[in-house]
Amino acid sequence: MAEIQILGVSKAYGGVPALDDVSLTLKDGSFTSIFGPPGSGKSVLLRLLLGLETVDAGQILIDGVDVTRALPSERNLGMVFQNLALFPQLTAYENIAFPLRRRNTDQAEIDKRIDGLTGVLNIGHILSKKPAALSGGERQRVAIGRALVRDAGAYLMDEPIAALDARLRDDMRLELKRLQSELGKTFIYVTHDCDEAMAVADQLAILNEGRFEQVGRPEDVYGDPATLAVAELVGAPRISVLPAIGDSDGMKFALGRLAGEKAKGECLMALRPEAVRLTPGGKGPCSAPVTDIERLGAFAIVTAGRDGAQVRAITDGDSPLQLGAEVEITVDPGGMLLFDPATGVRHA
Numbered sequence: 001m002a003e004i005q006i007l008g009v010s011k012a013y014g015g016v017p018a019l020d021d022v023s024l025t026l027k028d029g030s031f032t033s034i035f036g037p038p039g040s041g042k043s044v045l046l047r048l049l050l051g052l053e054t055v056d057a058g059q060i061l062i063d064g065v066d067v068t069r070a071l072p073s074e075r076n077l078g079m080v081f082q083n084l085a086l087f088p089q090l091t092a093y094e095n096i097a098f099p100l101r102r103r104n105t106d107q108a109e110i111d112k113r114i115d116g117l118t119g120v121l122n123i124g125h126i127l128s129k130k131p132a133a134l135s136g137g138e139r140q141r142v143a144i145g146r147a148l149v150r151d152a153g154a155y156l157m158d159e160p161i162a163a164l165d166a167r168l169r170d171d172m173r174l175e176l177k178r179l180q181s182e183l184g185k186t187f188i189y190v191t192h193d194c195d196e197a198m199a200v201a202d203q204l205a206i207l208n209e210g211r212f213e214q215v216g217r218p219e220d221v222y223g224d225p226a227t228l229a230v231a232e233l234v235g236a237p238r239i240s241v242l243p244a245i246g247d248s249d250g251m252k253f254a255l256g257r258l259a260g261e262k263a264k265g266e267c268l269m270a271l272r273p274e275a276v277r278l279t280p281g282g283k284g285p286c287s288a289p290v291t292d293i294e295r296l297g298a299f300a301i302v303t304a305g306r307d308g309a310q311v312r313a314i315t316d317g318d319s320p321l322q323l324g325a326e327v328e329i330t331v332d333p334g335g336m337l338l339f340d341p342a343t344g345v346r347h348a
């Protein structure tokens, strides 16, 4: 088990920063998701942690020991890659045993380690099969088993379930979370799927353009985003952003502008879809036509707006709202998040 500290780490390619002075602590036994859009620096950070590349500046400590210049083999980190990289000619058992065989671990110890994993990974019945005879989810479990069989200090996962279909991904992320809490190991999980990042982690780190925008518990990052970038990156359906004035009349001005008024936007107002109510028959300054309805079974995502300003709301799946109908838009008190349009920083 291990605590990992990333201290002021920077890395640039051809003078262009990929990571710019990032710091993050991964507590022993914690499950941290690193989430960010494509190109934000997630893979670079993993490569630096693993020691596959060297930092330009900063330090990486594992259990207080400076490993910034240490070889990958000296860091004792396990890794699950997105492409799994299973050996096709080896059975699931031998794939999992591979890292131990390379270290000349004796057979009794290999059996014992794999035995300890078969229950948590539910792979007992597939150990004698080769990868071609396994389903996508089973192959995934074998790849995770191969990483976990080593007694590593921490386990790094790069989009480990991205290649699976949606249903299997949902199952696997629950399994990963259960696995991590049963094993009590330090997990670092990199993904560009925000739902996944939030579902598995107890610490969510939002990476954007090579910097951590916010680090915290997933529910805090969602409910209390520090910047507009975080508010827009985290949460599905996406948050709606409108021009507004930053006082108690903010709502009226934002939607007044929707209705064609010329309000000067002093700030940007972001509204989570669950905070927005759409009522049929709107006529006031806070009314707009429904422009889109996505019915997803138990709930629907309804968009209303005009003049390019749109508000998304979550309604019941059988909502009577119709495309083109005027609706009155109201927002739950406390459901408005206000941001400085120049800096993107949240207003107090």
Ligand SMILES: Nc1ncnc2c1ncn2[C@@H]1O[C@H](COP(=O)(O)OP(=O)(O)OP(=O)(O)O)[C@@H](O)[C@H]1O
Binding pocket: 013, 017, 018, 036, 037, 038, 039, 040, 041, 042, 043, 044, 045, 192
């Ligand atoms: N070896 C390299 N040479 C040059 N530029 C690189 C190299 N590796 C990464 N970069 C650049 O660093 C930035 C961060 O890349 P990185 O692969 O970490 O992004 P990412 O967040 O993992 O993206 P994705 O979600 O698409 O995998 C990108 O602008 C990328 O082009």
